[in-house]
Amino acid sequence: MPRTSTSPRRGRALRVAASLAVILALAGYLAVQYVSGGRGAPRCTVGPADGGEGRTYELSPDQAANAATISAVGTTRGLPERAVTIALATALQESTLRNLDHGDRDSLGLFQQRPSQGWGTPEQIMDPVYSAGKFYEHLVEVPRYLDLKLTVAAQWVQKSAFPDAYAKHEPDARLLADALTGRAPASLTCTVPAPAAGESGDAAEVRSDLVRAFGKDVLPSAGSAGASAAGTVSVPVRAADGAAPRRGWELAHWAVARAGTLRIAEVSYAGRTWTAGSGWRTERKESGAEAVRMRLAQ
Structure with a gap:
């Protein structure tokens, strides 16, 4: 008849392993708390103006910094908020607002632009200011781009294999654009490491x-x-x-x-x-x- 009870030695080993797992989890939590000053993992939140009620969107400080750069480059060129929204939705789809040093074939950066297709050198494309500027340069050449659906305008620039993918990011991009172009006061806040x-x-x-x-x-x-x-x-x-x-x-x-x-x-x-x-x-x-x-x- 087979034994169904766990041997004492094996039981002790399991208890030790479980204890170590708990200790490691606690250590990881305390490390995050220490780095962020007790506020949890660094994060940014964008929402309605003046902290009012409504939809919010959460992103990392690194993503928020890249979004702010994209917005600043657009407004400095005198472009309207709609252009900034299109650019932000595109970057959300292409890179999740992260400045990636890899991608499909030779695609790089926030907008996954390709050096082989004339977007610039790898070093240039990895510069968020440059890559955002190049996106806007192509966007304003799209006929009546402000009147087009966001996904149509973005696809005209990007020539993506997934032409409808940009649409799902429009609500988040609008929320970000409201804050980053200054239309929604006190609507972006971040917790960052001390x-x-x-x-x-x-x-x-x-x-x-x-x-x-x-x-x-x-x-x-x-x-x-x-x-x-x-x-x-x-x-x-x-x-x-x-x-x-x-x-x-x-x-x-x-x-x-x-x-x-x-x-x-x-x-x-x-x-x-x-x-x-x-x-x-x-x-x-x-x-x-x-x-x-x-x-x-x-």
């Missing part, structure tokens, strides 16, 4: 990234009024026809999306302040154009 000991933000790096994304006119000329204090970068909000608030929120959301990479600890605009630990809060009522202020980790 800087390591001795690690601080670099104001020169922040200014360089601003200029690459938004053009040289985004910052005041050297020696002009409004120079940034030590450890901060101040960006004046300059927009015509009453569009200053939208421009300000575009810059503020860009800073939040890039906070993890650039080690930005705090972003302030229009009487509201974002911090990695608490999101957006209202500090004072304020109207009119002003500057977006970024306080760097020290």
Whole structure:
């Protein structure tokens, strides 16, 4: 008659293995908590303006940073929000907003552009500013692209083997475009890892990234009024026809999306302040154009 009970030695081995699994799981959880300052895994959330009720979309800080770059390149070229939505939906489908160094055949980057098809060198395509610019260059050549269905406009540029795939990303792309073009105030927030000991933000790096994304006119000329204090970068909000608030929120959301990479600890605009630990809060009522202020980790 076969024995059905587990031998003492085997039972002990199973208990030890189970205990080790629990310890490893706990260690992994504590490591994530330590790296992110007790806030869980780093993440970004975009939703309705001012934290209102409605649909939300969650993405990683790296994805948010790439989305912010795509949006900034589009608006800097004077393109409408619809163009930004098309670009974001395309990148969501092609790369899930990750700057991939691989793909089908020689496809690379956010839009999976191919060097062999004339999109640029591999080094150029792996630059999000360049690759977004090339996408927009081709998009504006599409006849009446603003009147087309999103998936039709995107496919005209991409020549994908899956021409209908872009449509499913339109709701998320619209939500992102609302925030990143500044139409939905205080609608993007991120939790990012606390800087390591001795690690601080670099104001020169922040200014360089601003200029690459938004053009040289985004910052005041050297020696002009409004120079940034030590450890901060101040960006004046300059927009015509009453569009200053939208421009300000575009810059503020860009800073939040890039906070993890650039080690930005705090972003302030229009009487509201974002911090990695608490999101957006209202500090004072304020109207009119002003500057977006970024306080760097020290």
